[in-house]
Amino acid sequence: MAYSRALLKLSGEALMGDKPYGIDPSIVQSIAKDVSKVVANGTQLAIVVGGGNIFRGLKGSADGMDRATADYVGMLATVMNAISLQDGLERSGVPTRVQTAIEMKEVAEPYIRRKAIRHLEKGRVVVFGGGCGNPFFTTDTTAALRAAEINADVVFKATKVDGVYNRDPKKFPDAIRYDNLTFQEVLSKEIAVMDSTAIALCKDNNIPIIVFNLFEAGNINKAVAGKQIGSRISNSS
Ligand code: GTP
Secondary structure (H helix, E strand, O other), X not given: OOOOEEEEEEOHHHHHOOOOOOOOHHHHHHHHHHHHHHHHOOOEEEEEEOXXXXXXXXXXXXXXXXXXXXXXXXXXXXXXXXXXXXXXXXXXXXXXXXXXXXXOOOOOEEOOHHHXXXXXXXXXXXXXXXXXXXXXXXXXXXXXXXXXHXXXXXXXXXXXXXXXXXXXXXXXXXXXXXXXXXXXXXXXXXXXOEOHHXXXXXXXXXXXXXXXXXXOOOHHHHHHOOOOOOEEEEOOO
């Protein structure tokens, strides 16, 4: 395996599958199947999950809600996803612990960095819910932050598209996919892959990001094995 400890960022929308809202159990099952192979092969895996399938802070704020309040609602949505994901993973035989950035002890463990690392060392998947506990920060930034905190070798951003393009591939059929690009390029060209806070955190801590399509079965395993899939963002192109 190319990486011994990885952080997987799953968007909330990824959990919806083709549904207009909520969680598609078949998607959770297929993620769980991939994750169980990753863990069985000895790679330690932590997951940060978004909440956009239930509530988006930015959308709430655009609709007139106070931004910080909307972000807190979004953080609660990520906890629902984290627990649902744990359920799916454990049904596939993957021991999983959920830790939340906002303490809600009756529901899950609070986020304790050293405990998270210990869980990983014991072969458990750790799902981080509740974002980073602060409004104005995205779950992409949380992924970068947690990756740095747990000394992850890489961030996997598993999305609906198969990489980073020079323009929107849905609108422009001639859009070109990047195999490799630098953090600096992403920042200076304002390429919409993750927000600039997340990119800057990975840049400063030298943690590469690999963007790939979650819906191609086996992609998580290919990424962990170091195979060329999607787009790789790092400090050197
Ligand atoms: P080790 O001590 O390393 O073996 O870890 P462990 O997670 O198996 O043991 P622990 O006794 O800490 O936790 C047992 C179970 O309780 C696990 O499923 C934890 O996720 C869960 N758990 C631990 N702390 C909390 C908490 O504060 N709140 C909730 N809801 N569950 C917790």
